[in-house]
Amino acid sequence: MKPEAVIFDIGNVLIEWQPERYYDRVYGEDRRKALFNEVDLHWMNERVDRGEPFRDVIYETAETYPHWRAEIRDWHDNWIMLATPVIDHSVTLMRRLRAKGVPVHCLTNFGVESYAYAQTQFDFLNEFDIEFVSGRMQVTKPDPRIYELVEEGVGVAPGAILFADDRDANIAAAEARGWQAHLFDGPSGWADRLVAAGLLTEEEAKP
Structure with a gap:
């Protein structure tokens, strides 16, 4: 899918x-x-x-x-x-997805005040369609409840969600709910996954 x-x-x-x-x-x-x-x-x-x-x-x-x-x-x-440095290629991928009209959200274990502060330092954190921030939700990954809340928020079938995270446990919890998931170990691999999913061309996925 x-x-x-x-x-x-x-x-x-x-x-x-x-x-x-x-x-x-x-x-x-x-x-x-x-x-x-x-x-x-x-x-x-x-x-x-x-x-x-x-x-x-x-x-x-x-x-x-x-x-x-x-x-x-x-x-x-x-x-x-x-919380530095920024992973620039990942930010580029995020922005290119959004430029093509793909809904792009975040799901992050992050405090309420620390996230608000980070948004003043990193402009791209203000560009998500929906922000799913654990501190606001009062539940953290990999608790299944946070994935359930995301599903309710995004309004698409679990199998139509593609999620990137760097922790095995968070990926396993997402896959258990039927999400498509990518264990992030660098932006190049994530770029390849987005190309394979038909969301970006190889040219669009370059740094």
Whole structure:
């Protein structure tokens, strides 16, 4: 079935999301490893992605581990430095799909306030037909409920959705609902998938 809607994940599909890289650069690898071993920063971020207040969650965590206060607060105060760089070819693919009239949405694990802030920094985040943001929905991938809500929102059959995400579990959950899905490991492979689906020509899929 030719897809009738394309859905992009954001982290590591449109924007690189590798917080460890920021901490390695700013504090050094040894200190980063010690921090991440002691403090579950990814669970902290999951709370934000589920809709808890961005600053409150991070600053609360920082006060729980005062000897790491500055490093943990960086997750909020220097957040934009954790969410870089943009994956330019993916943005190009998104825009070329939209230029051809293909409905393009996002489905992302992202906090309410952090997503609003990201939209002020990355103009393409304002270009989706529908934004499915976990913090607003108060459920994260790969919970089946978030995929159900997306189906209700886009209004096409599950088999007519083509979804790109960088995590195996998120892809498996989408496929379990009958979605077409692509495990993203770089924009070139995603471009090839869009060509194979008949949504872009080879020329349109180039960087």
